[in-house]
Structure formats: structure tokens, C-alpha cells
Amino acid sequence: DIQMTQYPSSLSASVGDRVSITCRASQRIAIYLNWYQQRPGKAPRLLIYAASRLQSGVPSRFSGSGSGTDFTLTISNLQPEDFATYYCQYSYSAPPFAFGPGTKVEIK
């Protein structure tokens, strides 16, 4: 089975900072990679699909890149509402739909 890892597991940043989160797959997965944001006590929310495509309604300060095994979620000009946990997900059209362990973005 394909395993997803993320790093760092957590990071501290200030409003206005640019932050990057890395997701690595145990096998090549082309662009079958999504990113979700989860605020405390809330359901996950889709940010990026197919590695780099911005979901409708998501601010343009969010961007995704990568293919194969290494992927990056970048948040430029970090806003107070961006402090949350971010998950990557392997997104081929069949199980296991594996999620990464998450990266918590905290206020410095």
C-alpha cells in the first residue's frame, strides 16, 4: 500500500509569513494528491486537488506543486484563519485513499 508522510509535523509562524508543507508518497503517484485544511472542531475542507489545482472559493494565497513522490503546499501571507492542521491525501480513484498524518500550523 502507498504510505503518505508529511513534514514538518508542526510549525510556528507569524501572520504575513510564507510557509511550506511537504508531503511525500512511498511510490510515484503522478498528480494524484489533494490537500485539505481542518480548523479545530471543524470538518476538513478541500484546498487543492490534482496536486496544483485550487478549489473554487479558496484564497489564492494557497498553492500546490509537485508530482511523482514529492509535493508541497505553500501558504503565502499567512492569515489568522489559516492556523489549522493540513492533510495531504493520495487520490487515485480506488482505495486506500491514504491521508498523511497532518501538519499543524500554529501561531508564533
Added chain:
Amino acid sequence: QVQLVESGGGVVQPGRSLRLSCAASGFTFSNYAIHWVRQSPGKGLEWVALISHDGRKTDYADSVKGRFIISRDNSRNTVFLEMNSLTPEDTAVYYCAREYYDSSPPVWFDPWGQGTLVTVSS
């Protein structure tokens, strides 16, 4: 608007059963596959099960295979998750999510419901 609403969570004893529901609105329900994803307290996301748009195809995570059954009623715009032989390890918030794609693969989950908490404890 496109919306999913879960219900049916609660406290249940180990070994017992519980049925969750996921009610959809705002889209043509019968055109979309639906997934269940769970999150144990303080932990990450775990995919649990999927059902195809017409109910003919289902699949499960190994951790629930043989114990959980996913089904749907397209006349009621609802998906169900029948959970049997529950253990404390099944304690989690259970989310349902719509599968979306424009040229499969890849697929993505959007939107998600608000979740329903299942606690397995004696």
C-alpha cells in the same frame, strides 16, 4: 447549497452495533459516490468506506472490513454506515464526503459533512 449532514452517533457498548446516516442536499445525489472517513480523538484522518453512485460497488478499509456495511437509498438521498462488533478503537468522529472528479482519476472529497461522534465504551 451542496450539503451533507451526518446523524446517528452516540455512546455504544463494545460488541454492539450502530447505524450512521448521511443525508445529502443541493446536488443530484444519485450521480456521486460517497465516502466515510473517521478521525479518532486527537488523531489524523482515516478513510473507512466508499459506495458508488448506484450502490453496486462498495469498498472498505482493512480495519473495518467484515464488520461495517455501507449502503445507500437514492430515493432518500441518504447513505448509511452499519457498524457491527464495535470496539473502543472505533471511537471517532465519522464524516461523510462526496467524491468529485472531472476526468477520473484523480478524485477528491468535497464537501464534507460536519461529522458525528461515535464513542465505544462500557
